[in-house]
Amino acid sequence: MEHGSLTDSKNSTFCLMDEDHTLANSVRFLLNKDPRVEFCGYSIPHPSENKVNIRVQTTGDSAKDVLKESFQDLIFLCQHVRSTFEKSVADFKSTQSRQEMNGA
Amino acid sequence: MSETASLNMQDIPQGQLPEHIELQRARVFCKADAPVHTEDVEYSGAYAAVGFDNSLQVDDFRRDFRVEIKNLSMDDIEFDMIGIDASLANAFRRILIAEVPTMAIEKVLIVNNTSVMADEILSHRLGLLPIEADPRLFDFLSENDTPNERNTIVFKMEVHCKKRGPRLTVKSDQLKWLPNGSELLMESPNPSTKPRSFTSFSCSQASLPQISGRPIGMKHLDIIITQLGPGQSIELEAHAVKGTGKVHAKWSPVGTTWYRMLPEVKLLKEVRGNDAEKLVKKCPRKVFDVEDVGHAMKKAVVSRPRDCTLCRECISGAGEENIALRRVRDHFIFTVESTGALPAEVLFTEAVKILEEKCERVISELS
Ligand code: SF4
Numbered sequence: 001m002e003h004g005s006l007t008d009s010k011n012s013t014f015c016l017m018d019e020d021h022t023l024a025n026s027v028r029f030l031l032n033k034d035p036r037v038e039f040c041g042y043s044i045p046h047p048s049e050n051k052v053n054i055r056v057q058t059t060g061d062s063a064k065d066v067l068k069e070s071f072q073d074l075i076f077l078c079q080h081v082r083s084t085f086e087k088s089v090a091d092f093k094s095t096q097s098r099q100e101m102n103g104a
Numbered sequence: 105m106s107e108t109a110s111l112n113m114q115d116i117p118q119g120q121l122p123e124h125i126e127l128q129r130a131r132v133f134c135k136a137d138a139p140v141h142t143e144d145v146e147y148s149g150a151y152a153a154v155g156f157d158n159s160l161q162v163d164d165f166r167r168d169f170r171v172e173i174k175n176l177s178m179d180d181i182e183f184d185m186i187g188i189d190a191s192l193a194n195a196f197r198r199i200l201i202a203e204v205p206t207m208a209i210e211k212v213l214i215v216n217n218t219s220v221m222a223d224e225i226l227s228h229r230l231g232l233l234p235i236e237a238d239p240r241l242f243d244f245l246s247e248n249d250t251p252n253e254r255n256t257i258v259f260k261m262e263v264h265c266k267k268r269g270p271r272l273t274v275k276s277d278q279l280k281w282l283p284n285g286s287e288l289l290m291e292s293p294n295p296s297t298k299p300r301s302f303t304s305f306s307c308s309q310a311s312l313p314q315i316s317g318r319p320i321g322m323k324h325l326d327i328i329i330t331q332l333g334p335g336q337s338i339e340l341e342a343h344a345v346k347g348t349g350k351v352h353a354k355w356s357p358v359g360t361t362w363y364r365m366l367p368e369v370k371l372l373k374e375v376r377g378n379d380a381e382k383l384v385k386k387c388p389r390k391v392f393d394v395e396d397v398g399h400a401m402k403k404a405v406v407s408r409p410r411d412c413t414l415c416r417e418c419i420s421g422a423g424e425e426n427i428a429l430r431r432v433r434d435h436f437i438f439t440v441e442s443t444g445a446l447p448a449e450v451l452f453t454e455a456v457k458i459l460e461e462k463c464e465r466v467i468s469e470l471s
Binding site: 068 | 159191198203467
């Protein structure tokens with residue numbers, strides 16, 4: 001990954017290699033939802049190159065730290081989605097088998 | 105003075121949006137000509153002027169996020185994901201299609217093919233066959249790796265159609281798993297050395313503890329691969345490796361996977377009598393029902409909004425102003441159709457894990 005470092009740390013462009021809309025759009029969503037972020041957007045400079053540029057401008061904090069925290073939040077969200085989903089599946093399976101037992 | 109007054113709406117409690125703006129935030133409106141308010145307002149400070157906090161707190165997400173399973177069978181799952189943004193739902197969908205790995209036939213060594221189907225077409229058809237093998241037990245085969253029992257599955261096919269007999273239909277059950285690896289020998293430049301086979305398995309795959317319980321094979325045994333005429337035969341070996349749908353669709357673990365936002369159908373005015381009957385007839389998905397309200401009066405009610413396809417038939421022509429069609433912005437009806445390598449519900453958890461891994465990789469590179 002490259003890091004477009006500038007003189008001020010609150011505005012930066014990050015270049016993620018081997019990533020696409022999947023990750024960039026998710027993290028853009030989280031960055032935009034972060035009150036410390038003034039502006040955030042991403043672009044894929046060319047469709048045949050596997051990279052995305054993410055622009056982060058904050059109201060004062062270091063853009064790199066804010067970006068890192070957003071990725072951390074994304075991990076928390078994913079973990080929660082996963083555990084909720086697994087629990088629902090387990091519940092569904094157990095009620096289903098109970099119904100089958102009652103039906104039989 | 106007038107400026108502050110417009111922002112200071114006495115009748116609306118602090119931290120809440122006025123009703124019409126809240127609707128625009130939480131719903132997509134489907135109008136007769138086109139949907140409006142389709143875009144999500146992401147910016148955390150978008151409603152700062154009315155004191156509404158549009159930021160996302162992980163704790164709030166934890167509290168509000170729900171999953172409801174609607175349908176679960178061997179290969180399919182349908183569930184509702186409530187309280188999540190489209191960007192994340194779409195990330196899961198994209199990962200399911202393109203980035204969850206499976207095993208698929210990548211290399212075909214053809215010993216003999218006298219059928220009318222050309223080698224490359226036959227190979228392509230073999231590649232698309234779903235293989236019942238847990239991809240999590242295998243490694244990716246990179247360019248310089250030698251194929252071994254941890255990254256390659258070998259199948260053999262030998263079919264011959266008898267002379268003066270009927271034509272023979274070759275189905276996927278003709279592919280036989282070779283747990284000991286390739287049986288074909290490489291041509292060696294030096295005749296004195298022992299010829300090597302195309303794979304170097306150190307042990308039989310069937311003896312690996314993870315695999316021994318569930319022998320590897322084709323998911324469906326009745327897929328037609330080709331037909332042989334009298335006297336024609338095919339002899340080949342097929343090597344399956346791990347890959348992702350990004351590289352070739354044959355590695356995609358899903359037939360397809362999709363989501364739609366929950367439709368919301370609201371009657372803005374009461375629709376009575378004849379109009380009610382007409383409305384029920386108009387809807388091809390039988391979303392509306394007629395209800396008796398006594399005194400020989402009938403009115404239309406919305407009874408199955410989930411079935412609505414938003415075909416907009418009910419808001420075209422007369423009666424358009426009576427109905428509001430909307431979609432709930434954070435309620436996704438998610439369907440996964442597995443091709444069979446892994447059950448659909450496992451595929452979804454794998455997809456979420458892959459997104460987590462992506463984040464971890466970037467975090468470690470940022471540090
Ligand atoms: S949009 Fe179509 S499916 Fe939905 S309620 Fe109207 S007529 Fe029925």
